Amino acid sequence: MRHLSLLLCLILGSTPALAAEPPAVPGWQDYRDGKLASARQHFEEAAGAGDRVAAFNLAMLYWRGEAVATSKPKALYWLRKAAEQQLPQAEHALGILYENGDAVPKSLTRATYWFDRAANHGLIVAQIDLGTQFFLGRGAPQDYARAAYWYEKAAEQGDAGAQYLIASMYEYGHGVRRDLESAIRWYAKAGVQGDVAATLKAIELAKQISGQAL
Incomplete structure (x- = not known):
């Protein structure tokens, strides 16, 4: 089970997807x-005026109990407000809540629904999670082709983990036509980012292809 509190900490503090928006949100610098009390006040004002990032940030304060008493119901309220405005991090966070049954009734179907929304809005981690839902048949019918589609989407955005996953799909022909050259290409891309196992797989498959050519 993934812990949402860690995920949300990362989202609020450092994800590139939010980097362009927080400076425009009053309270972010605080x-x-x-200066958490001041930040909370600014987030409340901006969220009340309809700012989706402020709503998300306010949800995180309530979730973690920063400058306010911890309140999952209030956190959920503001998280939904942000998700309804198509903030992908909020959509994905709701998916995690439904996956874990944390603050909401557990529902893998609802988790998949929110992962799908966030994935379609370009969030890499949501694309990987959605692909895994389809790969495992969890909250959706098992569908290797759709799993491969979303893994490749995330891989194209440069995620090393997704690059390894789609490489494996090409290696074994899961959801895609078996293609060792494509597998090598994706393993190599993951390897360049420091995945030693991916580098070894790329070398192994390259030797395999060379042997077949002899």
Whole structure:
């Protein structure tokens, strides 16, 4: 089970997808400076005015109990507000909640629904999670082709883990036509990012192809 509190900490603090938006949200700099009470006040005002990032940030404060008493119901309220405005991190976070049954009734179907929304809005981790839902048949009918589609989408955005996953799909022909050259290409891309196992797989498959050519 993944712990949402860690995920949300990463989202609020450092994800590139949010980097362009927080500076425009009043209170963001206060949060970074540790002025949590001031940050909360600014987030509340902006969220009340319809700012989706402020709503998300306010949800995180309530979730973690920063400058407010911990309140999962209030966190969920603001998280939904952000998700309804198509903030992908909020959509994905709701998926995690439904996956774990945390603050909401557990529902893998609803988890898949929110992963799908976030994935279609370009969030890499949601694309990987959605692919895994399809790969395992969890919250959706098992569908290797759709799993491969989403793994490749995430891989194309440069995620090393997704590159390894889609390489494996090409290696074994899961959801795609078996294609060792494509497998090598994706393993190599993951390897360049430091995945030693992926580098070894690329070398192994390259030797296999060379042997077949002799």
